């Protein structure tokens with residue numbers, strides 16, 4: 450069942466005043482528009498002049514390592530932190546002046562779960578809906594619908610504390626949907642979850658995406674970005690270093706396949722020297738060498754053909770991790 454009952458306005462109906470606080474938005478206007486957006490903390494610049502446009506119904510990601518500036522950006526979009534510089538418009542409105550109106554139309558899933566441990570699973574949703582002025586009877590029906598959507602109906606009356614991390618995260622996602630938001634913000638939605646719990650969260654988010662909900666998420670997981678994002682920006686040191694769909698980024702900045710080579714105790718720099726000329730590019734990491742090639746099996750054979758005997762060889766497809774390494778010379782680490 451769709452957790453979104455409110456009919457989406459047809460594009461030609463979106464030209465009038467938006468929300469209680471007003472703000473005219475053209476039909477094809479971006480849901481989020483940032484130009485030269487800056488966030489400083491004292492002398493430190495966490496977000497250093499980024500340009501972003503997120504379209505209606507798009508699933509958009511901010512990808513980058515810890516400290517890249519993703520959360521700082523999300524907090525500005527979520528109107529909990531004011532930009533230090535640049536232009537930011539959310540749903541056509543200015544967060545500096547219309548934060549309350551914007552927040553009413555956002556669903557926010559923060560990095561740390563902030564559920565009320567005193568309340569039951571269902572009451573967490575009902576009490577949150579009440580913040581938006583939703584009548585209790587409607588809020589209860591909405592809570593039931595959302596619990597079904599995040600597959601927690603059977604836990605409706607339990608307390609929050611005994612829930613697993615994955616269940617808590619799904620409940621937080623449900624909570625973010627109580628006000629039928631126009632944009633759902635998800636800050637690292639699966640950090641700290643085990644693989645099975647992550648897949649369940651992804652599956653629910655994918656369902657939302659299919660329903661045309663605009664999703665904006667941050668992640669440092671490549672697979673998450675590849676699974677969920679139509680388009681993403683790669684951030685590093687407060688700046689955007691690349692922007693496109695995951696597939697287009699991989700095609701632009703990497704090769705089709707990669708051979709991961711391990712050589713036990715041997716010097717990887719020496720080994721890399723012996724691999725010169727193989728593949729299109731070589732990266733030496735602390736524990737392995739990455740050999741970028743169109744055909745990984747062929748490249749792996751060429752390695753043994755040179756008389757080299759790796760202790761481990763893995764041929765895999767290129768990922769966004771390879772893109773990030775190519776762009777920054779560093780790997781994304783937790």
Ligand SMILES: Nc1ncnc2c1ncn2[C@@H]1O[C@H](COP(=O)(O)OP(=O)(O)OP(=O)(O)O)[C@@H](O)[C@H]1O
Pocket residue numbers: 490493494495513514515516517518519520521522669
């Ligand atoms: N309130 C603050 N005061 C001072 N510095 C801050 C503050 N918030 C964030 N920073 C700094 O800004 C930089 C960017 O932080 P931010 O949380 O936006 O990064 P991130 O990409 O979201 O990383 P993470 O994955 O760890 O959340 C970091 O160096 C961080 O220490």
